[in-house]
Amino acid sequence: MTDTAVADNPAQSGPESGDGVRRRDFIYVAATSAAGVGAASVLIPLVSQMAPSADVLAESSTELDIGSIQPGQAIKAVFRKQPVFVRRLTPKEIAEAKAVPVDSLRDPQSLEDRTKKGKEEWLITMGVCTHLGCVPLGTGEGEVKGEFGGYFCPCHGSVYDTAARIRKGPAPKNLEVPPYEFTSDTVVKIG
Structure with missing residues (x-):
């Protein structure tokens, strides 16, 4: 074959043909x-x-100024559309919570397990009963706190102590402790 035959026949153009590539x-x-x-x-x-x-995203965390809470007082706040209890324990309440044998509890947790080291006077828990999700009483002045001085669920009678541990009634677990950290001595960030 000659060079002119290859150029005339497009089927035979190969890699040498720059236009096709x-x-x-x-x-x-x-x-x-x-x-x-x-x-x-x-x-x-x-x-x-x-x-x-x-x-x-706005509800993924909540910051609370807890500087005005007095010992023995509790407040109710909102975190992720659910109530949160912030309680400042008195030295007497701390001593009573520590005196309870952990192995005698339905959901065994010590006060140290439920608070931050060096800040054991501050107890922060979700305000939702672990039985059927009612909101326990005990944060407001004059509210029923139950026989252990903590929280009382009016729906089915669950009673929590000052460390928010279940002591009596149908609730299977202690009030949940959400993730939180202290950003200063008076400000806590929940979530």
């Missing part, structure tokens, strides 16, 4: 780019809709 590469790059842009335009909204909304 360049066109093919351009089509490949253009198709890949179009597919990438299409995939990104579908995936970006799909992934961004799965991110938590602004109101959920």
Whole structure:
């Protein structure tokens, strides 16, 4: 075959033919780019809709100024749309909580397990009874605190001590302690 026969017959053009390779590469790059842009335009909204909304992010933590709470007093706050009890224990309440044999409890936890080291006078728990989710009494002035001086659930009679440990009634567990940290001596961040 001669050189003119190869140039006239497009079926026989091979890698030596620069025009065919360049066109093919351009089509490949253009198709890949179009597919990438299409995939990104579908995936970006799909992934961004799965991110938590602004109101959920705003409720992911709560900061409380606890400086005005007096010993023996408790307050009720809100964390993730649920009540939180913040109680400042008196030295007498701390001594009573420590005197209870842990192995005698239904859900054995010591006061040290439920408070931060060096801040054992501050007890922070979720204000939701572990039986059926009612809100126990005991944070407000004059509210029934039960025979152990902590919290009393009016729905089914669960009684918690000053360390918010279940002592009597149908609740299976102690009031839950949420994750928290002290950002200063008077400010606690829950969550």
